[in-house]
Amino acid sequence: MKKIIAAVVVIGGLVVYIIISRSAQTTAVVTEATTTSGTIVTQPQGTSTTGSTPPTPTPTPKPVSIYKDGSFTGDNVDAVYGPMQVTAVISGGKLTAVTILKKPTGRGETDQINGAALPTLVQESITAQSANVDGVSGATQSSDGFKSSLTSALVKAKA
Numbered sequence: 001m002k003k004i005i006a007a008v009v010v011i012g013g014l015v016v017y018i019i020i021s022r023s024a025q026t027t028a029v030v031t032e033a034t035t036t037s038g039t040i041v042t043q044p045q046g047t048s049t050t051g052s053t054p055p056t057p058t059p060t061p062k063p064v065s066i067y068k069d070g071s072f073t074g075d076n077v078d079a080v081y082g083p084m085q086v087t088a089v090i091s092g093g094k095l096t097a098v099t100i101l102k103k104p105t106g107r108g109e110t111d112q113i114n115g116a117a118l119p120t121l122v123q124e125s126i127t128a129q130s131a132n133v134d135g136v137s138g139a140t141q142s143s144d145g146f147k148s149s150l151t152s153a154l155v156k157a158k159a
Contacts, residue, residue: 077148095130117143
């Protein structure tokens with residue numbers, strides 16, 4: 001009797017295994033491939049487009065530029081130790097350069113601080129494509145003035 005029960009359990013296990021493995025084989029798996037034109041094509045796994053109508057490619061959406069091309073001058077901002085004003089240059093919808101038009105000057109320490117801080121702020125803004133960058137330690141007033149002027153320039157550049 002024990003041998004019969006054991007045989008039924010083994011056979012039942014095999015039947016369940018076969019059902020599960022067949023179910024997994026018939027489940028459609030969709031794969032994606034990107035064509036050389038940048039479109040995404042989806043096709044069920046195990047099928048071929050040879051000799052049949054190829055699947056319709058889904059076009060890849062193009063990124064939308066948030067800025068229009070040109071040079072945009074920001075507001076003249078009071079940076080405590082003097083005025084700060086920048087121009088943002090937009091090319092191909094991207095911030096490509098920031099020119100300092102006015103900066104606080106006349107005090108040795110201010111000139112030294114701005115000489116170190118402003119190039120850093122310009123590079124970080126171009127990398128971030130925004131005026132939303134960290135200020136430079138020790139140059140809080142100049143950093144705030146720079147970011148404020150650049151923000152107003154980028155508002156003017158909005159597409």
